[in-house]
Amino acid sequence: MAGLATQAFDSLPPHQKSFLRSLPKAELHAHLNGCIPLDCLIKLALDASKSDGPQPPLVREALQILKAGLNLNRIEDGFKLFPAIYHITSTPKAIALATSAVLDFFLEPTSPGVPPQCVYMELRTTPRSTPHMSRKEYLSVVLGEVVKRGGKASLIVSIDRRMSPQDVAECISLAIHFRNSGQPIVGIDLCGNPLSGNMKAFHTLMDAARDAQLPLTAHIAESERNTAQDTAEILSWSPRRLGHATFLDADAVLKVSREKIPIEICLSSNLVSKTVESLSAHHLRSWLELGHPVIICTDDTLLFKTNLVAEYALLLARPPLGLGFEEEEIRRIAQMGFRYRFHESRKTWNAVQKIARFKN
């Protein structure tokens, strides 16, 4: 069965489909390992099984799901896949191919005459050390692919909530190192299981990232069980964007709206993960009514069977398949993706680097 967003897209008349396809869009919240196109993942899985011999049970199970054809109407199937995806993309060659396929998926035309899903993207990934590469090598390989897309793509370095402060320190210092070498790293992300980790332990490190002019986007209040203290701690890091922000408490809503911190909205992700009951109950509408900045994003296209055009179709399609917004409002929403990207800071940093090299 097609994803919810694809159903919304399929319900549109041809002129509205072409409106959405040609609308300039920016993707600011997409995780590398959750967005690998299925055909690429299957090919990499076959390559890995040929060379690596016996697979761990979790990987074997996920490979069986892959071979049988993915059915991710159950979110647990998606979570089961992640250890396998990490295993499959554990070599420099595999992560390079996966990154390239994800960038193609978003930034290249799907067929002749059809515009790409978006004209700019900020891809995010957590640097992983594997038996085949260090975190530094991982980032270097991913950046090698991002850089080939010129100004169309940038990278955000993700910090997983489960990491130790030492690992977080390593990831942030790598992000600073590569950014200072002129690589297109534009920010830091906080992600991972929303109920794991003690965010107070990251406070000084997040301050350090901000001091190094790496803006922060943070997954926040994703679960009903996230505490007000957890949310307040993350907001104390002065994030420049927020991911999901589904269960903000009253104090947090006040702060976020007063400071107009843009919210990355991932409709299919929230619906499939069942953190939001229905499209009509989604917090997107109440933020828009406040005149608050929002950005429409996909999160994990592989798991949620979606793409950026289809996510916009959820705005345009008539209820119950979509929210029934007018084209003019959707055009205005799409512009916010460009206004709130971290890309502009990249230009400033490049200029700073050029001057620094001249002084030296």
Ligand SMILES: [Zn+2]
């Ligand atoms: Zn996310």
